[in-house]
Amino acid sequence: MAPLNIQQGTSRHSAYDLRDPNAEASERHTLAVTVDNEAGVLARVIGLFSGRGYNIDSLTVAEVDHAGHKSRITIVTTGTPAVIEQIKAQLGRIVPVYEVHDLTVEGPSVERELALFKVTGTGEKRVEALRLADIFRANVVDSTLESFVFEITGTPQKIDAFGELMRPLGLCEMARTGVAALARGN
Amino acid sequence: MTQPMTGAKMVVQALKDQGVDVIFGYPGGAVLPIYDELYQQTDIQHILVRHEQGAVHAAEGYARSTGKPGVVLVTSGPGATNAVTGITDALMDSIPLVVLSGQVPTFLIGNDAFQEADTVGITRPCTKHNWLVKDPDKLAETIHQGFHVATSGRPGPVLIDIPKDVQFAEGTYVGPVKAGHGHYHPKVKGDRETITRLVEAMETAERPIFYTGGGVINSGDAATQLLRELVEATGFPITSTLMGLGAYPASGKNWLGMLGMHGLYEANLAMHDCDLMICVGARFDDRITGRVADFSPNSIKAHIDIDASSINKTIHVDLPIIGDVAHVLEDLLRIWKSRGRKVNKEALKPWWAQIDEWKTVDCLRYTPSAQTIKPQYALQRLEALTRHRKDRFICTEVGQHQMWAAQFLGFEAPNHWMTSGGLGTMGYGMPASVGVQVAHPEALVINVAGEGSWLMNMQEMGTAVQYRLPVKQFILNNERLGMVRQWQSLLHGGRYSHSWSEALPDFVKLAEAFGAKGIQCSDPADLDDAIAEMLAYDGPVIFDCLVEKHENCFPMIPSGRAHNDMLLGDADTEGAIGTKGAVLV
Numbered sequence: 073m074a075p076l077n078i079q080q081g082t083s084r085h086s087a088y089d090l091r092d093p094n095a096e097a098s099e100r101h102t103l104a105v106t107v108d109n110e111a112g113v114l115a116r117v118i119g120l121f122s123g124r125g126y127n128i129d130s131l132t133v134a135e136v137d138h139a140g141h142k143s144r145i146t147i148v149t150t151g152t153p154a155v156i157e158q159i160k161a162q163l164g165r166i167v168p169v170y171e172v173h174d175l176t177v178e179g180p181s182v183e184r185e186l187a188l189f190k191v192t193g194t195g196e197k198r199v200e201a202l203r204l205a206d207i208f209r210a211n212v213v214d215s216t217l218e219s220f221v222f223e224i225t226g227t228p229q230k231i232d233a234f235g236e237l238m239r240p241l242g243l244c245e246m247a248r249t250g251v252a253a254l255a256r257g258n
Numbered sequence: 259m260t261q262p263m264t265g266a267k268m269v270v271q272a273l274k275d276q277g278v279d280v281i282f283g284y285p286g287g288a289v290l291p292i293y294d295e296l297y298q299q300t301d302i303q304h305i306l307v308r309h310e311q312g313a314v315h316a317a318e319g320y321a322r323s324t325g326k327p328g329v330v331l332v333t334s335g336p337g338a339t340n341a342v343t344g345i346t347d348a349l350m351d352s353i354p355l356v357v358l359s360g361q362v363p364t365f366l367i368g369n370d371a372f373q374e375a376d377t378v379g380i381t382r383p384c385t386k387h388n389w390l391v392k393d394p395d396k397l398a399e400t401i402h403q404g405f406h407v408a409t410s411g412r413p414g415p416v417l418i419d420i421p422k423d424v425q426f427a428e429g430t431y432v433g434p435v436k437a438g439h440g441h442y443h444p445k446v447k448g449d450r451e452t453i454t455r456l457v458e459a460m461e462t463a464e465r466p467i468f469y470t471g472g473g474v475i476n477s478g479d480a481a482t483q484l485l486r487e488l489v490e491a492t493g494f495p496i497t498s499t500l501m502g503l504g505a506y507p508a509s510g511k512n513w514l515g516m517l518g519m520h521g522l523y524e525a526n527l528a529m530h531d532c533d534l535m536i537c538v539g540a541r542f543d544d545r546i547t548g549r550v551a552d553f554s555p556n557s558i559k560a561h562i563d564i565d566a567s568s569i570n571k572t573i574h575v576d577l578p579i580i581g582d583v584a585h586v587l588e589d590l591l592r593i594w595k596s597r598g599r600k601v602n603k604e605a606l607k608p609w610w611a612q613i614d615e616w617k618t619v620d621c622l623r624y625t626p627s628a629q630t631i632k633p634q635y636a637l638q639r640l641e642a643l644t645r646h647r648k649d650r651f652i653c654t655e656v657g658q659h660q661m662w663a664a665q666f667l668g669f670e671a672p673n674h675w676m677t678s679g680g681l682g683t684m685g686y687g688m689p690a691s692v693g694v695q696v697a698h699p700e701a702l703v704i705n706v707a708g709e710g711s712w713l714m715n716m717q718e719m720g721t722a723v724q725y726r727l728p729v730k731q732f733i734l735n736n737e738r739l740g741m742v743r744q745w746q747s748l749l750h751g752g753r754y755s756h757s758w759s760e761a762l763p764d765f766v767k768l769a770e771a772f773g774a775k776g777i778q779c780s781d782p783a784d785l786d787d788a789i790a791e792m793l794a795y796d797g798p799v800i801f802d803c804l805v806e807k808h809e810n811c812f813p814m815i816p817s818g819r820a821h822n823d824m825l826l827g828d829a830d831t832e833g834a835i836g837t838k839g840a841v842l843v
Contacts, residue, residue, distance in 0.1 A: 111390065112378060119383050154570060161567035167387040167407055167442050 193242030266291035286333025288360025314344020319693030335373030350680025386414030394429025402437035411444030448581030463534035464605035472501030473539020508668030523621035552820035655711030685714030765802035
């Protein structure tokens with residue numbers, strides 16, 4: 073029996089290059105999806121994730137090309153490599169989707185998120201909150217005698233860290249935009 | 259062509275420009291302007307169904323039997339929601355449909371107006387794409403793009419929701435050429451390097467098999483021709499899914515029969531033991547794979563599919579080729595020929611010997627009876643008496659009869675077999691047969707049905723009679739929901755919860771009430787004459803074939819089992835499904 077000259081599980085030359093199809097560990101991926109800015113397009117994307125049981129960790133969307141009516145959706149999702157491949161393929165077949173980029177595997181990228189934190193308190197806690205905000209380069213965008221609203225931009229991890237520090241100092245409300253991301257370089 | 263006209267007129271003009279000659283629909287308040295335009299022309303025939311679900315299944319039958327998109331016209335609210343089952347069916351089976359629905363006028367949308375439903379919201383997950391057209395100037399362009407999306411790439415249903423004020427408003431009509439196709443252009447050519455690697459695998463494979471599906475038929479006649487040429491030239495065995503029957507002729511010497519849960523023993527064992535699986539336009543559905551972990555454990559798998567999301571969805575494949583079946587097979591054949599038409603002849607001989615040995619199991623055997631008509635016997639006689647008709651089209655409902663039809667009827671050509679595969683829609687076959695007969699007025703169109711499924715859309719007999727469509731409704735009547743009953747017997751200790759009917763109609767009288775012919779047969783000795791009577795009658799017939807009530811459908815891969823673990827008869831069924839398998843459907 074002459075062995076076949078292909079090894080199972082190799083698809084190096086395929087259009088769909090699964091790195092390790094059998095890996096079970098979940099990975100976090102940031103996907104950038106360019107879509108026609110038409111009615112219902114966000115519902116299609118969200119419906120795909122809920123209908124097929126995929127995770128959405130964060131999702132941001134806004135029109136980025138006014139003349140061309142194109143929006144960019146940035147989705148942060150987690151799943152096994154096989155699930156991530158499926159998500160990309162499923163996104164790719166939505167008719168108003170132009171491009172799907174997996175920023176996590178396509179090379180280095182930058183991710184930023186903006187958040188607003190409302191922190192209430194007086195005395196030493198209030199001073200400490202302001203001091204930490206300075207360290208994190210957060211801006212004060214609203215202030216009363218008993219509260220601040222901080223604006224902070226950074227990676228999700230930085231925002232998480234800032235939120236943890238603010239919690240004992242009187243954090244009472246926060247709003248986050250979700251991740252916006254771009255590939256580095258040209 | 260650019261000219262001003264009302265939205266309703268544009269709809270009819272766009273359909274004409276797309277070459278549509280027949281549509282299936284049901285009028286209502288929100289589509290009256292379009293119906294008024296239909297009334298004033300003769301190019302497009304409108305078939306008035308009796309229920310919107312019937313319209314969609316009829317359009318599916320039309321589409322599958324012609325290769326052209328089916329067109330449906332329904333009103334807002336209940337008209338659209340009634341169409342949802344059919345649309346979902348078309349999505350699952352990749353059938354090109356253009357569904358036009360009326361909508362309340364734009365200024366009432368969101369007001370809970372009479373007969374308002376969020377049609378694009380409801381149909382978003384069950385269409386390939388859908389549109390709500392609020393601007394009359396965009397209407398013609400949207401309809402043309404709808405046809406493009408429905409028919410290109412992996413085909414599927416689209417829906418265009420048209421508010422009533424848009425139908426009355428004037429706008430500018432654009433023809434199909436000017437409307438363009440937008441940016442939706444699925445890739446049809448496969449990657450040459452991967453195709454070459456598949457050829458290399460084919461040259462050395464010792465136990466190869468072609469596993470083909472509905473994608474071959476959707477790809478068109480060229481794909482069928484290329485597949486046949488490839489199979490004959492290589493001498494490889496070929497099996498097919500339910501959806502792909504007819505792409506390779508049942509009389510072909512390499513044909514193993516259907517595979518899957520109720521597929522043939524030899525087909526499933528060949529899939530399990532092969533060393534090279536060439537999947538062409540099929541999608542490793544759970545009815546095909548059985549237990550995924552044990553699916554064909556020692557094979558190199560190649561997968562040709564136009565839909566990238568089908569690749570590696572359930573089964574990891576080694577050679578994924580994304581492209582249209584016809585384009586890929588053409589390249590595959592060319593490369594294989596240019597490399598000297600090599601196959602591993604030495605190894606193929608014992609492989610075929612093994613397959614022939616599996617065939618001797620005679621997995622479709624059943625215990626014949628002189629007293630009652632066995633459903634398998636009824637289909638064998640139907641096959642014997644109609645096989646010679648090249649213009650024979652078979653539709654089915656869903657259940658045991660559907661599986662027996664797939665096992666016992668032979669399909670020689672594509673587009674002659676209409677069945678609900680993915681969604682498994684009971685009530686599909688009766689309206690589908692209407693659509694097939696509309697497309698092929700002179701053909702022999704038979705709907706093989708069970709009485710349970712058939713009753714789900716029996717109102718369409720009215721359509722058949724109105725349009726003089728001589729469809730033959732061949733009902734295998736066991737007074738049971740046979741497949742439900744079979745699972746209850748395997749899985750639920752024979753507790754037959756609600757799987758029989760105590761109040762079935764008299765089908766002969768029912769036929770007469772509709773203005774059709776009714777025939778009943780209960781004696782195997784009378785069956786041939788009764789079938790001949792059905793075939794000879796020039797008009798719609800309901801054939802009430804009273805069959806054995808407790809026959810089960812074999813062979814069967816019980817849920818949660820592997821391909822090489824099949825039940826061949828009632829004797830094998832004791833404890834066949836474990837607790838893990840029991841949760842599967």
